[in-house]
Amino acid sequence: MTYLWDDPATFADDALAGFCDLHADLVRQVPGGAVRRARPERPKVAVLPGGGSGHYPAFYGIIGPGLADGAVSGNLFTSPSAQDAYSVAKAAESGAGVVFSYGNYAGDVMNFGLATDRLRAEGIAVDNVVVTDDIASAPDEGQRRGIAGDFAVFKIMGAAAEEGVDLASVVRVGRKANERTRTIGTAFAGCSFPGAAEPLFQVPDGKMGLGLGIHGEPGLRDVPLSRARELAADFVRRLLAEKPADAGDRVAVLLNGLGSVKQEELLVLWRSVAALLRESGHVPVLPEVGELVTSLDMAGVSLTLTWLDDELERLWAAPASTPAFRRGRMADEPEPRAVADEQREVEPVARYAPASAESRQLADHVLGALRRVAAVLGEAEDELGAIDAVAGDGDHGRGMVRGIGAAVTAAEEAQRAGAGAGDCLAVAGDGWAARAGGTSGVLWGAGLRAAGEVLGDHAGGAEVAVKAVDALTSRIVSLGGAAVGDKTLLDALEPFRTELQDAVAAGAATGIAWTRAAEAADRAARSTAELVPRKGRARPLAERSIGTPDPGAVSTALIARTIGDYLTGEHR
Amino acid sequence: MTYLWDDPATFADDALAGFCDLHADLVRQVPGGAVRRARPERPKVAVLPGGGSGHYPAFYGIIGPGLADGAVSGNLFTSPSAQDAYSVAKAAESGAGVVFSYGNYAGDVMNFGLATDRLRAEGIAVDNVVVTDDIASAPDEGQRRGIAGDFAVFKIMGAAAEEGVDLASVVRVGRKANERTRTIGTAFAGCSFPGAAEPLFQVPDGKMGLGLGIHGEPGLRDVPLSRARELAADFVRRLLAEKPADAGDRVAVLLNGLGSVKQEELLVLWRSVAALLRESGHVPVLPEVGELVTSLDMAGVSLTLTWLDDELERLWAAPASTPAFRRGRMADEPEPRAVADEQREVEPVARYAPASAESRQLADHVLGALRRVAAVLGEAEDELGAIDAVAGDGDHGRGMVRGIGAAVTAAEEAQRAGAGAGDCLAVAGDGWAARAGGTSGVLWGAGLRAAGEVLGDHAGGAEVAVKAVDALTSRIVSLGGAAVGDKTLLDALEPFRTELQDAVAAGAATGIAWTRAAEAADRAARSTAELVPRKGRARPLAERSIGTPDPGAVSTALIARTIGDYLTGEHR
Structure with missing residues (x-):
């Protein structure tokens, strides 16, 4: 259930306004979304993820240095309009061009496409990186939907743009990241819109919807609910079967909660995922376990792998500082001292009195x-x-x-x-x-x-x-x-x-x-x-x-x- | 529902192990919990929050520079044992003493108390800061339970310890923070243990349990579910009625989700909370909106105010870097440039062709x-x-x-x-x-x-x-x-x-x-x-x-x- 709202019709707008109030030092609300408050010192490519609302921290939760320059935010589960995308791009661009990035959904493709036409007509350099990571959504990679793998693609593009490279280079690494990113998800229970008496969809008791999309799109099939280790094994097996031909053994990993799954559950699942990846010869690089692309209060989880090369790994590991995601050392943080993994003896040593x-x-x-x-x-x-x-x-x-x-x-x-x-x-x-x-x-x-x-x-x-x-x-x-x-x-x-x-x-x-x-x-x-x-x-x-x-x-x-x-x- | 587990009996242990695997660069698992991997350069007071599991990021999610030195972690909703507390303290202490901090629950008070006795008998300086922020749990402040306000107390003590002050000083600011911290919460739906067919408790449809505790303890009463702005008004009114006598107008604010409430819902609620606090003449200082002290998958929310003086504000604002909470600038982050809150004209200017x-x-x-x-x-x-x-x-x-x-x-x-x-x-x-x-x-x-x-x-x-x-x-x-x-x-x-x-x-x-x-x-x-x-x-x-x-x-x-x-x- 979604419990807290003032008006179901303005829920997405109200949440965005609340976010911009809370993070007023970092972001500024504009028609159609939000942009970083601080203007870049010199022109940089503006990385602008976007899509419907209901997926926090996607998309405006990851605005900040090292990641997004702004975000285009539509109504709940509804693509933003072309005008929204145009407006955010105009507010964010600083002379080095704009890249829109979003999951592969018809409404997003059309609206961002129209905004692209309009911006180009004004002489602004614009390109689009469409994310297609959901292996359950179609056999053909180009036809697939974009789900939590969005985040890896945005992160890598954000880091590239922060390095100061040009638009074509940001788009190139974004497309490369997308080509090497695969996600599989499952849902245990549906999500509900504010004010809706019934969830948007339901999963039968004792089952889970394997491959179900983040808006409830059809997945592979309903299967019996399994224990964490079996789910981890199924996820890892399905993703490794999709390993890109030229991929190595270093992978960025996202274990993503869809909304109502508890962080402790994700940590339990992570144990098995990590073990299975290592057994298969893979090295998880800076894995993220948490809520990165959600679906309101949906109960579900997804696993994303991005096979890294040196360039992608550098960008994946680069610092970022946003309300919902931070990476890198703090300014005042002491360099951690390496210590042996000491295990002090803390069990009491029993000493018994002499006994008759x-x-x-x-x-x-x-x-x-x-x-x-x-x-x-x-x-x-x-x-x-x-x-x-x-x-x-x-x-x-x-x-x-x-x-x-x-x-x-x-x-x-x-x-x-x-x-x-x-x-x-x-x-x-x-x-x-x-x-x-x-x-x-x-x-x-x-x-x-x-x-x-x-x-x-x-x-x-x-x-x-x-x-x-x-x-x-x-x-x-x-x-x-x-x-x-x-x-x-x-x-x-x-x-x-x-x-x-x-x-x-x-x-x-x-x-x-x-x-x-x-x-x-x-x-x-x-x-x-x-x-x-x-x-x-x-x-x-x-x-x-x-x-x-x-x-x-x-x-x-x-x-x-x-x-x-x-x-x-x-x-x- | 809690969906993901391997064995309900070991859920808390498995989650802790997953956390320590995921954050192996930062923390090290020890019997009874976890401690920072990096040993301090010189002796510092070890700040050790603790309590039962099921409340992530409380307690081990906030281990790191500027916050906790370790965390004592019991079974689900069950206080850790005295041996757990002793073990974590022995692993974390570095010569300047230890402070345990936890919510006011009988089991925690006893077990941390016994561990304190045992450590003192070994010559280690130890003290306890018991958090009592839940205004719905008892009229008498000393009798109250500790809920999300825990976090503010831990944060402030963690910052004090990082500054290098002695044990008595850390305990003094911790107790001062607790005396100036008030929380009110409400629950929309109960939480469920792994493997449990039924939730631990239920809230009638269309109602919410005002003041309900984080383990389902009785609150004030069931009241009709209200819109976000009415809930904000009720929360703010109840907390302001409990304003400490000598308090000023600057407040640390935590708007905390209990588990299944969506971040977007919290952001909608934040709009009204922020407006009401400002209307009442209060200044929210670095407010936090998110999941800080949860209760498995409970649907609910709480609002905490800590009335700050100069000392508490300095400590509340100090940098911290932990898996679940970070504050402060990143090492590589450019100083944000102040810009006017410009609003470019982005609406298209309509130009009409001459018409017959x-x-x-x-x-x-x-x-x-x-x-x-x-x-x-x-x-x-x-x-x-x-x-x-x-x-x-x-x-x-x-x-x-x-x-x-x-x-x-x-x-x-x-x-x-x-x-x-x-x-x-x-x-x-x-x-x-x-x-x-x-x-x-x-x-x-x-x-x-x-x-x-x-x-x-x-x-x-x-x-x-x-x-x-x-x-x-x-x-x-x-x-x-x-x-x-x-x-x-x-x-x-x-x-x-x-x-x-x-x-x-x-x-x-x-x-x-x-x-x-x-x-x-x-x-x-x-x-x-x-x-x-x-x-x-x-x-x-x-x-x-x-x-x-x-x-x-x-x-x-x-x-x-x-x-x-x-x-x-x-x-x-």
């Missing part, structure tokens, strides 16, 4: 209980996630599984090294906190460490268990700052703690007391469903959770019960 | 017919838009209305200036092409000009009408390159042309011949429903259009019929 034979024996049981908890939490992961998803981000199960897994690993290592029960439990806590992150991770990690420190070299026993649970609870309270009734894990932990204390005081054996306490925790966890989370706390959609128990309380009761079962021998 | 009285009289009829066509197209705008929306972008009606409106205006001006019929028609074409843009705009514009040139100083008559229509058709064919059967306006225009020619040759009067030709055009337009658009042509979703007539053919037939009615006196 009894404590080492108890360590085996600590480890056994942790393993049993890991198994039970693994089984409960999806259920805990579902409870958490009601009002949270649904990752409680995953976080607990990561944490207990790391705890078991750390405890195993300690046990192998001859550590006692206290150290095993303490490093289990360290492992949990290190690996799980989040609130539950740090609380369980610090709590287990506190319990381990109480356990120390003791050989076990009900009183020590009570003290260890006290320490764990105190640590969690002091760190987390929650009180009973706040709908947190404390609502299960505190009833567990008091019931254990009472049962042990009444003379119950550890296993019996623990089981009784676990039952209390279980009842308390279930009754958290009636609670409202503490006000003012940064918790997702707190009010939604009424009627659902707190996932932290549920997992706490589950851990308590599992350890109780272990202690009473049910699962040893 | 008969031709001036005919010009009245030309204008009358154009006005009638404008009225009919205005009535048909929605219908033409609906036909176009089946397979196109739905703007055919709007484009035609814009074009004919401009044509009428130009013809009226010519008529008032005493131009003849030929010139009136020719400048009507120029006006249409200039205003409408797109393919239909240029074709109708050039076609009318060609017809006008044939009409010249003639006084009218059937033979001239035939020749004018021939010229119009030829021009459209030569410009557009379409053939009959390609499902374009030519499929109505060519039958019209031949029928008109035949009827006139058979001796029919102009009005009769024209009406007969218009009937042929109408039949032909309707039968374009059965056609398939020409292959290889850049047309949206061509295959969808089967069963629907071509909108250009329909409007052509409508124009023909309207002129016929005018000629036969039905609507004069």
Whole structure:
């Protein structure tokens, strides 16, 4: 959806005006688009990309030194008029001629063509570089549409013009860049115009439109949505099959988001693209990953390769400074010092206290209980996630599984090294906190460490268990700052703690007391469903959770019960 | 939706690895996050923002000179662990201490707090700057969550650290910046985790969640979706009500997109925000409009103001060079020359040929017919838009209305200036092409000009009408390159042309011949429903259009019929 507008009919004009206000130091609005505010010191070729709006930063977002001298901007997905192109060219030209550059669309070809005729009639040198990079749009290169590869062609022409060469030379490198540029894209979901109730087109659920154009033009076909690495493989394979005959192994790369694809998704995709290009013997040169040619809020992505020769590489690498794209060193930036890719040792080196034979024996049981908890939490992961998803981000199960897994690993290592029960439990806590992150991770990690420190070299026993649970609870309270009734894990932990204390005081054996306490925790966890989370706390959609128990309380009761079962021998 | 991933469980790790691969010259991955690759020449305070993933460019996207020395990065929407923070700090610190900075969330506060304890125990100077800018999250400033205002605080601390001041000074300016930073946000639609079938939260259709947090935390309330200028007014009013007591009138401004809001939408919103701030006597200083702190693919936007004093303004304006944010001049960039905001005259100055009285009289009829066509197209705008929306972008009606409106205006001006019929028609074409843009705009514009040139100083008559229509058709064919059967306006225009020619040759009067030709055009337009658009042509979703007539053919037939009615006196 496109959500923000004042008047759908003037959306493109309003966005251009906003841009020119925001970047008033750099650009100046003229009828039909915008031009650089600073006039060149001496005549230079004006590089003028253009086309319909809705593709930001194409086209006016890349006005600036080293790139465009101006941009011709039409209505949404509609070519600018010949008058627009004429007007921008008149404002931008400084005596060395003008080159219009745009994707190969009928309306653009006609309107820029008419403007060219009119400017030439006035004695201004003008030429056109039409971009045809979309390999999905037609078998014949000359018939292809222009999509994200636009950017590579504009960048290379902008750099050439900045070097001060003549119009014919700028056009020559632009056409060479276009001949060596190939793009393949895919769309996951359509885009919508401001004020439109429906998207311009839709992609069936679970599918993607391979080769779909940036205005929704037909592509190759709908195919099942694939994982990032499969998509990367398909893209790279299709582009390498189109490698120009005389091309070398150095390529400019654009991994371009169409609008609603997240930068983090592009970075995940980049990992596979980069690996595949390198495996194929190619060297990505200054790759760009981000939004370069978009389509309103379309969800989609495209991959562009420009096979470089020495000239194109120099121009691709040249500095540029525009609102949406910058390349090169800053004026005040220190030259980076080359350093070895050092990897400092930052994992804590575990040092274990000397342990008695009894404590080492108890360590085996600590480890056994942790393993049993890991198994039970693994089984409960999806259920805990579902409870958490009601009002949270649904990752409680995953976080607990990561944490207990790391705890078991750390405890195993300690046990192998001859550590006692206290150290095993303490490093289990360290492992949990290190690996799980989040609130539950740090609380369980610090709590287990506190319990381990109480356990120390003791050989076990009900009183020590009570003290260890006290320490764990105190640590969690002091760190987390929650009180009973706040709908947190404390609502299960505190009833567990008091019931254990009472049962042990009444003379119950550890296993019996623990089981009784676990039952209390279980009842308390279930009754958290009636609670409202503490006000003012940064918790997702707190009010939604009424009627659902707190996932932290549920997992706490589950851990308590599992350890109780272990202690009473049910699962040893 | 989040579409691209390899494994939902490792999405955040994979994105970080992709980032560190892409920017290997600048950053180096370490356990728990990333740090600058270049070690400082001499000890400097390490500024380390951090938090959960899913907020790119927060936090690792802003590593670089003038900003962050490293970033601590947790799992999606989950605080990093204390071990993560410790690890990144150890890799980044260079002898002058470390400052962690993060939004005020329980997990972050605890984990960074534990890492701080551990680092201090090793003798490393460490402090924390907690950001609390979200005015919607709590009345008490100390209780508020940190959202996009994070960026302003990080930027200012990064600049201070780059100046070489000590840890206490960096922390002091960071806290001052936080105390003077206020943010209000709104969400239009929720975000979704990789692999999740449902979004984390949803906003009811037609509503927006005012003040909703960047992880979906509860905000103020759901309110009806408003236009950009109303939203800007509400945002600015709420922020100005929170102006710090000692604040002046210079403000750093961040207009931040949460993920799926398009840059063009932000630019539209910026227009109103900028105007309102200036009206209130504020001066926006180096405003930033873009994605600075996101929430996966959430659709939403936030506005941040930081009231600047001289010190904060110097630091806000200082250069910075990071993958996602750069400020300052490039090393090789020429100093921009100040130029007057000149506005060259680029509108064509119309010069009309001397016209006979008969031709001036005919010009009245030309204008009358154009006005009638404008009225009919205005009535048909929605219908033409609906036909176009089946397979196109739905703007055919709007484009035609814009074009004919401009044509009428130009013809009226010519008529008032005493131009003849030929010139009136020719400048009507120029006006249409200039205003409408797109393919239909240029074709109708050039076609009318060609017809006008044939009409010249003639006084009218059937033979001239035939020749004018021939010229119009030829021009459209030569410009557009379409053939009959390609499902374009030519499929109505060519039958019209031949029928008109035949009827006139058979001796029919102009009005009769024209009406007969218009009937042929109408039949032909309707039968374009059965056609398939020409292959290889850049047309949206061509295959969808089967069963629907071509909108250009329909409007052509409508124009023909309207002129016929005018000629036969039905609507004069």
